[in-house]
Amino acid sequence: MGLERAARSLTRAGALCVIFAGTPCMAAAQDSVMASGPLMHAMPAHSATVLAVLVGLTAFATILSLLYLRERSGWNRRELALQGALVALQGADDRAELLLNADSQVIIAWAGRGEPTIEGDPSFALDGTHLGAVAQAHSASRRILAFSTWLLQPDATVLEAEIETLCRRGTGFRRTLRTQSGRYVEAHGQAVSGRALLRLRETTGEHRALIEAKASIDAAADEILALQGLLDAIPQPVWHRDHSGALAFVNTAYVSAVEGGSREAVLRAGVELLDRSARERVAREETGLGGASQALRLSAVVAGARRILDVSESTAEGGRVGIAVDVTDLESVKADHQRQMAAHVRTLDRLPTAVAMFDQGQRLIFHNTAYQKLWGLEPAFLDGRPLDGEILDRLRVMRKLPEQADFRSWKAEVLGAYRAVEATEGPWYLPDGRTLNVIADPNPQGGLTYLFQDVSENLMLESRYSAAMKEQGETLDTLKEPVALFGADGRLRLANQAFRAVWRVNESSVQEHPRIDAVIAACRTLSPDPEPWMAIRGIVTGLSETRSGLSCRLEILDGSVLDCTAQPLPAGATLLTFIDVTASVNVERALTEKNEALERAAQLRDTFVHHVSYELRSPLTNIIGFTELLGDETVGALNARQREYADHIRGSSSALLAIINDILDLASIDAHSLALQRETVDVRSTIEAAVRGVEDRLKESNIALDLDVPGNVGSFPADAKRVRQILFNLLSNAVGFSRAGQRVKVEVRRTSDELVLKVFDQGRGIPPDVIERVFDRFESHTLGTKHRGVGLGLSIVRSFVELHGGRVSIESTLGAGTCVTCVFPLEMPEGNRNAAE
Known part of the structure; x- marks a missing residue:
């Protein structure tokens, strides 16, 4: 450290020297040396240079020394300040460590993305483990960050999420956590100087007690909420009353029952489910039972x-707490059960089968009327619930049980049915000749049910049935007609001797009850036509409940003919009967041939009439023409008698021509060669034209004519000529069957789709036996009048109306007159339209 400082001082000194070398001070020093007298002048030039260097070095050293002394003083002052700060920091560190270790806590700091620093003793959170060594302390520091290893899982998850939010956003938090050992830890997170700090401290003393009390309160509140949810889930009304009797709590079912809207509204208003008398009765019952719970069945209004x-x-x-259980459905079911039991008792009393029920103790608990009548026992004895063995003993004394050599063993066998798993059944042959079918059926809850069925009549009927079947078989064998009976399974049950003889089936085959297919296969060797046999097979094997009978004809190879009738019988059986109709068929064939000959003769007759009519028409037309010439006196004058004869000839010729025309029209209709000339026919003008044709006859017979034709009747599509011919024939008949002074009426009505034309007369009427034949050809009836025709008029009318697609009807009352109605469609049907075209 000293060497580094010296080097830095020398470096700074060298720099200063360089600086000073270029300053005015250095120049002044040089000037002073140069001006120092003769010494300087006496020195050589290089000596002057050396002297200048020495002076510079001296000045440099002096300045360097001064600078060093000044720097050394500053260094000493800074060193003293740093030593004081270090002492202060050591004291603060000691105090912080003292405060940190005063409680069981740990502080975790995160700075950036690096590993967090952990201060404090983490062992408090690790279930009291004493780590001791430095390696163990380092392991505990790493383990404390694994919060899920020492905290409850929900608290660990929440803490990790809040630490993540603190590190990212600096959002602080404070939370109380619980360790897996049940202790409480307070976690406080905050952001300080860009760092995220988490402080974990174990709660102690009053704070811990407060937390535990709060946890207990929260648990109690959760339990109360859970209890309240449980009570709300109960579908029955539940309530709690305080000491004063006021409602303190009601569940959701109670609120719905009183239709109170909400729990708070019900409690605030004190809405009661029961009325006052019911509440007082409940209170009295509770007081009388010493506060014990006893359900009372009451009536109340629930949800209206x-x-x-x-x-x-x-x-x-x-x-007090209370609950109300709705037993309305239970009461209804109970009432229904009682009604059903009563109905069952009534039903059993009406059954002809004797029924008796015994309980597990073999005592009689029920019997119907048939049981009492069957054995003739006293009602008082039966109502006393006797034992089954006592009843058997009494019946033995009364000699109503089957005679037994060892009654004791037989009785034990009968009473053994109580221990049986399944029902037992067997006959009892009574001394009076009756036979009982006795069924002993064990009850699921214990006990036994006896059914005594009197089958004497059934046995007698079965015997009679067997005799009847034998007699029936013998009777069928005496019949000449073949008869066969098939069952519902399609097997031959019975075949008489005639059947076996006709179809050559031996008796042994019948006894084997062959199927219908085998029988058909045997019979088809004599009657090979498969169609009738398939129909017979369908009837015999048909499963439909609505089967119908079948009739068909079978032709045998020997030339005989049989009519077969398949008649369905009850229970799916089928009866086949065969009748020999060979003679009838031969007669029928002869009649058919004769009928065909008659039809050919009728056809020849119609053809002959048709040709003769055509041949007569031409000369008749000539006769009418010459008669008209004579009547017009074109070829000469006629006297009165000749004129009268000419008129008779013309009238007779016209009548004969009309008859011939009618015959030709009928022949054309029969040959389907008559075509209608469709046009728009004015109804009124057509009727007037037809009336003009009978005006002479009306005047001669002194008969009035009424026309009831509305003005809006209009027109309709038809053949005008044929419509006039229809009206002419109807008017001619009406005039012919009317007497002088009577009236004939023509009435026309139009509907939406039809034109109705009616012709009335006031004649004698037509008898019912005649009215059915008036439309037949060549049917002529005078009915007490002078009118006589060939019987073609109404036949022509019906043919022409039907050709138009209409219909004709006639109504007549003896002594009142006749009405003929013709109905024409306003639109011709498609078939008639094609024929007309």
Whole structure:
């Protein structure tokens, strides 16, 4: 240290020398030497130089000495100041260490990103371990930073997060931590001069007691909150009363029950769940039982509905606590159970089967009316709950039990059913000839239930059934018609002798009950057509509950014909019956051939009439033409008789032409060659044109005509010529069947989709047996009038109306008249439209 200081002094001295060499002081010194007299002049030039150097060195040394002395004084003063500061720092360090070691604490400092420094004794936080050696102290310093090794895990996690925030942001904190050994440590973190300091100190004395008391209070508060949450989770209303009887606490269910809105509002208003009389009754019950809890069944309004509650309230520390359990559903179930039990008792009393129930002690606890009637025991005896063995003994005395050589063993066997695991069943043959099927069924809770079924009638019916089945089989064997019975499983159950003979099935095969497929395979050798057999198989094997019967015809290879009928029977069975219809089929074939011949003859007749009508039409037209020429007297004048004859000829010819035209129209309709000429037909003008055709007949017969045709009836699409022909025929019939002075009426109505045309007359009417045939061809009836036609008018009317897509109906009352109604569609159906086109 001294050498370094000397070197630094010399360096500074050399610098000063250099500086001084160029200053005016150095120049003045040189001048004074040069001016020192003859000595200087006498000295040689180099001596002067040496002298100048010596003078310079002397001056330098002097100045250097002065500077050294001044620096040495400053150094001494600084050394003394540093020694005083060092002594002060040592004292402060001692005092800080004394203060630090006064408590069990440790201070951890972080400066930047380096390792933290730890001061103090970290052993207080390490469960009292005495580390001793320096290596152990260093290990403890490292271990104290592993907070999770000596603090509780939640506290360690929170402390690490707060230290991270302190180092990053300088945010201080103060927290009380708990070690894994149960001791408390106070942690205080703060930022000082750019460092993060953490002070860990063990709490002692009153502070520790205060922390422990606070922890106990917090734990108690948590327990209270948990208890309150538990009480709120209970669905039954719970309450606590103080010493004065006022509500101090209610749970959420209580608030909902009284519809109080909130717990605070209920407690503030003192809203009670029970009325005053119920609360007084609960208080009396509690006082009478010495404060013990006893539930009372009370009625109260819960959430606006009347409910049944089991209320219990008992004395507790600080008052009384109570709870109300809603037993409305339980009461309802109990009432339902009682009703069901009563219904079961009533049902069992009505059963013909005798029922008796015994408990674990073999005592009678229930019996129905059939049981009492079966054995004829006194009601008083049964109501006394006798033992099962006592009942058996009494029945033996009354000679109502089966006769037994060793009654004691038989009785022990019967009573052994109490120890059985499963129900036992067996017959009892009573001395009076009855047979009982006795079922002894052990009860799950102990005891036994007896069922006594009188099967005497069943056995008798079974015997009768067997005899009936035998008789039925013999009866079926006497039938000439083949009969077969199939069961629900599709197997042949019964086949009579005729069936076996027709289908050549031996009796042994029938006894094996073959399936329907095997039977069909055997029968198809004689009747190979598969279609009817598949239908029969579907009926026999069908599983549908709505099976229907089947009728089919089977042709045998020998030329005979059988009609088969498959009739479904109850329980899925099917009965097959076969009838020989060979003779009927032969007659039917003959009739069919004859009918076909008649149809061909009718067709030839229609063809003949059609051709004859055409052949008659031409000469008839000539006759009408020449008659009109004669009537017009174009070729010469006629006398009155000739004119009358000409009129008769013309009228008869016109009538004959109309008949021929009708025949031709019917023939065209039958041949589907008549086409309608569709046009827009004005209804009123068409009716007027048809009326003009019968005006002469109306005048001759003195018959009035009424037309009821609305002005807005309009028009409709139709064949105008055929509509006029329809109206003409209807008016002709109406005039022909009317008497002088009567009226004929034509009425027309229009709906949204139809045109309805009606023709009324006031004639004698048509009898019901005749009205069904009036539309048939060549059906002519005078009905007491002079009118006589060929019977084509109404037939033509119906044909033309139906050709238009309409319909015709007739209503008639004897003595009142007849109404014929024709309905035309306003739009022609598609099929009629194509025919018209």
